[in-house]
Every structure is written in C-alpha cells, then in structure tokens.
Amino acid sequence: MTTFADPSTFPSVFEAPVPATTDETPAETSAEAPTKTFAELGLAPELVRVLSREGINAPFEIQAATIPDALAGRDVLGRGQTGSGKTLAFGLPLLARVAQGGRAKPHHPKALIMVPTRELAMQVADALQPLGRSVGVFLKTAVGGVPYDRQMDALRRGVEVIVATPGRLGDLIERGACNLDEVEVTVLDEADQMADMGFLPEVTELLAKTPEHAQRLLFSATLDGDVDTLVKRFMHDPVTHSTDPSEASVSTMDHHLLLIPPQEKFPITAAIANRSGKTIVFARTQMGVDRLVEQLRQVGVRAGALHGGKTQRVRTRTLAEFKEGRTNVLVATDVAARGIHVDGISLVVHVDPPKDPKDYLHRAGRTARAGESGGVVTLVLPKQRRSTQAMMGKAGVAPAEVRVRLGDEKLAEVTGAREPSGVPVVEEPEPRRERGDRPRGRFGDRPQRSYGDRPQRTFSDRPRRDRAEGDRPQRPVEDRPLADRPRNGERTGGFRRDSGQRNDRREGTGGRYGARPARTY
Template sequence: MPPSAPELVDFAALGLPQPLVRELARQGITTPFEIQRATMPDALAGRDVLGRGQTGSGKTLAFGLPLLARLANGERARPRHPRALVLVPTRELAMQVSDALFPLGRTIGVFLRTAVGGVPYDRQISSLRRGVEVLVATPGRLADLIERGVCRLDDIEVTVLDEADQMADMGFLPEVTELLAKTPADAQRLLFSATLDKDVDALVRRFMTDPVTHSTAPPTAAVETMDHHLLLIPPHDKFSVVASIAAREGRTMVFARTQLGVDRLVGQLAAVGVRAGGLHGGKTQRMRTRTLAEFREGRTNVLVATDVAARGIHVDGVSLVLHVDPPKDPKDYLHRAGRTARAGETGAVATLALPKQRRGTLAMLEKAGVAPAQTRVRAGDPALAELTGAREPSGVPVPDEPEPRRRTGRPDGDRRFADRHRRGEPGRTGDRRHSGRPTEGRSERRSGDRRFGGRPAAGTH
C-alpha cells in the first residue's frame, strides 16, 4: 500500500534547520510521526501549543525539535540561567528525553543537562554555574536548586510540560505552578499530555496564551494495535498463571500495585526460574538505572513495576503488558497498556481478575473504552498459552544478584537515604520536607540521571 500524503512530509518541509535534519537522517529518523506533523509548524512559529497523544506517539521530538531550533542562534546561556526548561514527572522520563535530544542539540551547539534527584547536587550545580541552554528537570529537584540560588528562570524562552497529566496525578501541580510563575510571562509554552483533563486545564488557563490544540489520539486504549484480554482465574492458581506468562518469549511488562508486591513477585519468579527486574520508587537510583538498562537491552525480558515508577518508561518491543493487580483507575489502565503497541507496533494487554474482582474490573475497562475478550483459565490451560504465549518455567532458581554497593561520602543525604532504604524505613532523597504525599510519589520526585557536569569535550557525550 503506498504511503498516504501526510507521510510524504519530511522534517525539512516542516522548517527545521538543516543540521537537525541531517542528524535525524543519520539516526534513521526521516518521516515525522502524526503528532510531530501536527504540532511542529505552530511550535516553530512561536505559538503556545497543547498536544495530546498516546505514549509512543513521538511527543519528545514534537516538542524537542522546535525547542532546539529556537535556541540555535549561537547565543550561549548565562551562568545559572538556562534558556529552555523541560519539566517531566520522573527521573526515567528525564533520561529518555535527554537520550533523544542531547545528540541533536550537540550538532547545533545547544547543550542539555538534567536536574533530577536521587543523586548528588554537586555536578548539577557545576553544570548550571557554567551555563546550560536546556534543562530537563523534575519539579522537586528544580525547586531545590532554585532555593539554593544556583538556578534562575528569568531567561527561559521556552517551557515544556511533558506528561502533564501524570504530573497532576502525582500531586506535582502546586510545585509546577510555582515554577511556571518564575518564568517570563511572554515565554513560549508547550504542553504535551495523554489527556487534557480539568487539572491540566487549570495550568493551561493560567499560563498559556491563545494556545493551539492538536489532538492525535483519543484518551482510550488503541483497539487497532492492541488485543485486550481479561483472564478470569481461581485464587489458588494466580502465581502459577503469572509465572507461566512471565516465562513466555518476548519482552513483558508486569504491573503490581505496591512496592512490596513488586519485590515479592520478582523473588517468587526467580525461585521458579524466571529472571525479572523490579522497578519502584524505593529502589536506589543506581539499581533503577541498571534494571531499566537490562530490560531495554534485552538482558532481562520481564520488568515488574509499580504505576508511578513505570511512568515515562518508553521501551520498544514490549509485546505483552500483564496486570497482576487490576488497576482501579481507567487512566492507570491506559498508561499501563501504552507500554505496548508503541509507534505502530502491535501488542497484547492481559488483566488477571479473581472472581470477586470481575465486576469492578469490567466497569473500569468500560470507562477506559476497552471491551476485553473474557476467558476463564487455569494454570497449564492451553488457552493461556494461545492467548499470551505462556509456557512452563524452567524451575531452576535464578542466582541472586545483590545491588551494587553505593560509594560513601555522598553529599545531600544520599548516604542517609540508602541506609534508611536498607532498613526498610521511609526516607526522602532531597533536603526539603514533603508531608501528606504517598510514599511512592515522594520517592519519584527526586529523580536521578546519569548525565552531569558541564559541556562535554569535543567528541564526547
């Protein structure tokens, strides 16, 4: 089938500077996604833009390319005064934004750094003191840096809110509001979100000027590229069903409701021969980074995560999402489901439900716009293998791999937090008090990254 007319549009036709077009081509990126074609002309023209698109739809380049193009005038950032700000809800999303935009910015002399928690302040402070054009930040760490007097938002020309609905869900709106109020009133603002509900609308009405809205995906799960299954199981078969699905071929994301549930399931799977990584807000940043890298690179085929920890994780090739614990909120279902069937790929979403959970789960799915195929299955049922690729685990326990030891002497309470974590006590990874927030949310606010320091030497990253 020949491509439709919109697919013939390339990045040069959208008005991008040639160095960016060439770098995109070098990376094998030549055809803009739908949300990029829709939003980039207005963003490049300096308009405030509201973009709605499902995860994996190309939102990072939709805001990142116009942002870089605007800063590509050779003007250097003043010390402590970044020229553009990208606010994200989690450290993992900050990593991915940085991975996507850093090499593009470097080709035009626009340098990007992250300001996220769970790591020492000193290198982030050093970068800001030398001057950095684009700052990708989580709200909590950025607020801390501003309080310390090492970052000011007076020179911000473009502000991006990425995954705005998730920031609202995680309770970040008060901080986001304070941070936006510190940016110039005439700065361009780009807001990207899977949904544009009433919480996000409050930010739009206060901070955006005559925004143009581009909506490329309805706030429901993709039915054309996803198969949705509700697997009705007897209580005593639950782990056996989970283990057989986790032992399947292909990349699988498994969702549990709590941090304890994630850790318990990872251990239980290891005991029956399924190697899985666990991701939640109670993990140290070094462990989170390693776990995500192993999953992305295919060294681990199963990632077990909580909702908050998985927000912003964009890993290609996830062929199945498994809800061990059915989500209660349709937005959580849509977010979880969005880990598969990304960027035109296909995938499946399976939700396990005990008999007492069936009615509530179906009501939630209806609100999410999903009509799943319902199947009653037991451990070893051929239908389970047919629907999910389930197979019998090897039964050979996976050797335990302890978390790498952290270096001592780190500033800003990192060592104290690590000690609390080992004892199983709650703690915070920054130096500001936050009361009344869920533990998972507190952990996520201090997000970490692996890129720090000032401008790289020539030829380095």
C-alpha cells in the same frame, strides 16, 4: 508548557487548523493532509541530518502538526497517547529556537522541560542530546536520587536546556543554583500524569517563575481537569493538535481479561512471565513488586524490580538490563511505569488491576508503541470482575474475557505462557568497573608513572653530614664486648635499698649542659 514523548518511528500527516468554536477553546486541528518531511516543516539542516542518521526520515502525525506552530513561536497543546512521537514534537522546535540565541548564562537556562519521573527525564535527554550537539545546545537532567554536585556544577557553567522533575528543580532554585527568569521555552511532558501524581502545586509555582510571555508547549494524553487549569492560567491563545486517542490506545493492541482461580494466581503469573519476549508486569505496591520478583526468581524467571523505593542507580541499572535483554521481565508500580519507554515490549500484564482508567491506559501504553502491535492481559479474581469491567469500560476498552486455569491451551495461546524451569536464578554481582572506564578529570588522561620508571636512590649517593672526624667505620658486631656489660643483679647505680636511701650514683656523662645526675630506676 510542554511534554516529551518517545522518538522511535515517524509516519506523519500534517494537520491544518480549524477555527475555534468559542473564545475560550483553543483551535484544534484534524489530520487530513499529505505527508511532509522534516526539512519541509522548517527544521535546520543540522537537525535533519542527525534524524536521517538515526533512520528517522518522516514525521509522525503529532510532529507534523505541532512543529510548524512551535517554530513560529506559538503556544501549543499536543494531545496524543504514549508512543505517538511527542518527544520530538516539542524537542525539535525547542532546540531550533534555543540554538538561535547563543550560549546560556551561568545559572540561567534558556529552556525548561518538566517531566513526572526520573526515568522519563533521562530518556528525554538521551533522545535530544545528539540533536542538541549538532546545533551547539547543551542539555542537563535535574532529577532526584542523585547527588546535587554535578547538576549544580553544570548550571554554574551554563546549560541551555534543563530536563527536570518538579521536586529537584524546586530544590535547585532554593539553593540558588538555578534561575528561571531567562527561560524562553517551557515544556510540560505528560502533564496529566504530573497532575495525577500530585505535582500540580509545584508545577504551578515553577511556571510562575518563568517569564510571562515565554513560549509554552504542553503535551498530554488528556487535556481536561487540572491540565485545563494550567492551560487557562499560563498559556496565551494556544493552538491544539491531537491524534485519535481511541486509535492510539485500543486498535493497535489486544486486550484480554483472564478470569483465574485465586489459588492459581502466582503459578499463572509465573508461566506468563516465563514467555519469550519482553514483558512488563504491574503490581499495586512497592512491597508487592519486591515480593513478586523474589518469587519469580525462585522458580527460574529472571525478573527485575522497578519502583520509587529503589535508588536511582539501581533503577537505572534495572532498566538498562531490561532494554538490553539481559532481563526479559520487568515488574513495576504505576509511578515507575510512567517513565518506561522501551521498544519491543510485546505484553503488558496487570497482576493487580488498576482502579483508575487513566492508570490502565498508561500501563497499556508501554506496548504497541509507534503503531506496533502488542497485548495487554489483566488477571482478575472472581471478586474483582465487576469493578474491573466497569473501569475498562470507562477507559474505552472492550476486552475479550477468557476463563483459564494453569496449563490450559488457551492461556498459552493468548499470552505465550510456558512452565518455568524451577531452578532459582542466582543473583550475579555487578561487575567492578575497570580503571580505564573511570571518568577522567578536566585535564584529560595523564600518563601514570609506574614504580619501575622512578629513579631509585641508593645509600651510597646520599649526602653525608659534615663531621669533624669524617666518616666513622662501622664496628663489626663480633667486635663488640658483650660479656663485660652489667647484668640485672649487678647494677652499680640508680637503685634503692630497702631503707629508701640512694646507694650509689653513676657519674654524669658531661654533655653540653654539664654533668647531670644519673637516671634512677
């Protein structure tokens, strides 16, 4: 089982294995070795060249530690916080192994990557697709919120690696579109989050459908509780590598607890959201996210909403706008947050403090990625102070407490808050896609014949029917006698008198069937 992490930067230290203390506890490594390159870790030259083009020349600690064992075919447990480089840690050895086995059969992928959210699945696929193309490995995502047709068609043609969420993968298996009996490598990314989200029964069922002795890579921020259950059931003599969780989650970011008066919660939130730089704001519910975004737009803050109630098309567009800088503020729920891997986020704001320390760390992990610095701010009302302090203590965080009010210099110093413009943001309609941007069919681009290129037939070149009398000249309109036609009151046949008896009959015209009585009115 394995997981994916963010592939952005890569300083690394190779970790040497330490003997296990008990038979049931996997061997865990500690990091104290000279830095190695990706080539020295045993990766194929094609993969190394693609990494070099992307500016990735040195592996991160978790990558340097896990890649050699994964290339050797061992089951691997990787523990590291968000942004530690887990995506390439399992993605590179997976691609290297799958590339050695040739093309996949229809409906039978050779590798499986399971992730908790659609956004994470798409970002994992985006990170690995350029690498996969270099070694002839085709990847496909299988997530909810999008039609089945393309996913089923790709599986029918043959997909080496499928990146999927548990729910959609189960649906594809039930429809007969996917079979896991030839999977060689299985990865669980963010395994602890999948357990927290209630996916453990589905994950267990899907893992049971993979071959018993297939390689399994599992990456997670924590390796306890439900994750430990998966390890004991499905992994064989795994080796464990971990980064220092305290260093990854605390020292690279500043934590502040802002004690605020209840009546100023939204004005303070709006001032913080109006800061320069990318900001993620977390709310507890989907309704709370939508309401907060609407309020922020009313005061002039351009914000986007991201939660599970949005369609996949809207979620993808909102996340793209945030990445590209068209929207500086993203308001999200916890579930959606677990798929957000965006570089350059400088501040995380908890409008609603989480109750679970894991949720706090997952939220905070959106900033200070890959060793960069970032800030985490939690807005706390007087009645929330004690419970929030206890939660953060369990998370291993010691925040600086600051009592602030709207307009305080300390608020601007900690968060960069500034007063919004007050001019409502006008929702811009989504631009229509040009015809040239539409995907073409399987036969490529075909030239379209314009109307001016088509030969125009005139009446003169149409074939005429054979007539015994030839072509009759058309009689001009002015030659037609009009005055001699019977008028309404002068009809000579076909009408009835009051007695109901027919007064007169028009003579039949004598067609091919003989004389017919005149039509009555």
